[in-house]
Amino acid sequence: RAQYSIERYNHLTEAPENTESLIKQLRFRHGKRQIDEWVQFIAKKQWTELAESLLEHHYDPAYKHSQKRFHVKQLLELKSPGLLIDGSALDLFITKQT
Known part of the structure; x- marks a missing residue:
């Protein structure tokens, strides 16, 4: 998940000063x-x-808190540290499940 996040939000690594500013807003x-x-x-x-x-x-x-607040029921949990699913594959999976 970390590697996916780095790739998906690469604008944050390209402008560290902006990233630092965003992070500092989380101090509260x-x-x-x-x-x-x-x-x-x-x-x-790093x-x-x-x-x-x-x-x-x-x-x-934050995600767990929002699930409790909105009474979200978890149907599936994928556990694999090396598993990367691109958005289109995940969308297709979700579409087939509903």
Whole structure:
């Protein structure tokens, strides 16, 4: 997922100063220590580490929270660290399931 995110949102790696500015806006939610860690990843161009940490500490918790809030029922969970599904394949899968 981290590698996919890096490729999909490559504009963030191409303009680190903008990425840092966006990350700093999350301080109210994650605190100084976490933001400082993410800023260090940006400064060192450690994009994989940044993506993994953002997924773990920001995106996944926010996603789980929204599922609870909107009473979303999980039907399927794909577990494979190396699995990459492009958007068209995923869209086709979802379309066939509905």
